[in-house]
Every structure is written in structure tokens, then in C-alpha cells.
Amino acid sequence: MGGFRKWTKAELEQREKDQHNPEWLAWLADMDAGLETFFAVDVRDMPVEPFTAAGLDHAEQALLHRFPSSDSLLDVKNAGMVDRFHRYLGETFIKSGFEGRWMNVRITSGRGTGVFFDRRGFEPVVREPFTDSYLEVVMLALAAVERRTGHEWSWVYRNAEEDHAEWLDNGRPNIS
Secondary structure: OOOOOOOOHHHHHHHHHHOOOHHHHHHHHOHHHHHHHHHHHHOOOOOOOOOOHHHHHHHHHHHHHHOOOHHHHHOHHHHHHHHHHHHHHHHHHHHOOOOOEEEEOOOOOOOOOOOOOHHHOOOEEEEOOOOOOEEEHHHHHHHHHHHOOOOHHHHHHHHHHHHHHHHHHOOOOOOO
């Protein structure tokens, strides 16, 4: 069973400092170009409205087609394409009206995902105001490849829809 602990003052200060990491800011600045390549090269046949549950299912199927295993997903030669899947995945939760935003929060260090962001000194997550947890795009990609249901991402999306609606109905209480 997992546990929860509050961030220390030092951890919160470091988290704020991490938002100004030059590599992180460069990654954010490259968002539009990364998504443009994702739609033009990686998943050319996305639905007309790609930032939806249907778009997530379509993109997840494309991910599963390209990556038959976690090892293939973690192979350094695939890092560029996998990065673009991460960008699309996170942007879907941001553009869907869940009021999310990108943050640099080190979560997966030591979990074998160094091929992605550990080596760069940052990790993109999406912070949504209706939950005290982060949407970890790296782990969502791994979960999709390991579970191979084709609907992992849309399941998380539908849960976010419900949680966001409940949060709105309750007057937007402060969660963090």
C-alpha cells in the first residue's frame, strides 16, 4: 500500500527552483514543434479533435504498434519519438479543460526511466488543481506498453473528467 507525506519546506523550495531549470524551459519552449512532429510523423491519422479520450485511445494504439515491450520503449534510440508521445499525452490533459499545467517534478528517479528525463535533470508531469497527485506522463507510457489494453490513457482521462467535474461542483476547494 502506498503512503502519503507532505513535502518539506526544502523540497518545496527545490520544486520551485526546478521550474526555472534551463533544460526544462527549453523543453517547454519546444512543445509546439514536438507536437507538430508528433502529428505529422508519429501519428499522422489522429482524429479531427485529437485532445480527447478518443484521441488518447488512437495514440495509445499507435504507441503499442511501435513498442512491443518496455525494453523497446526505453531504448535510447527511441527517446525522441517517446518524448513526443509524452508531450501529446500531457497536452491532452492540459487542453481538455482540466486546468492542468506542466511542471518539472522529479518523481521517477531510480525507476529505470533515465533514458527519458533523469539524464537531463528534469521530469515533466501535469499538475491539475483537483488532485494532490501528479499525472506522470513517463509512467503512463510505460503502463500502456506493459498492460497493452489500448485504453489505459482514456481510462485515466475519464477519471480526470469525473474528478474535475466533482471538484467544480464542490466550489473548487483547495486540494494542495
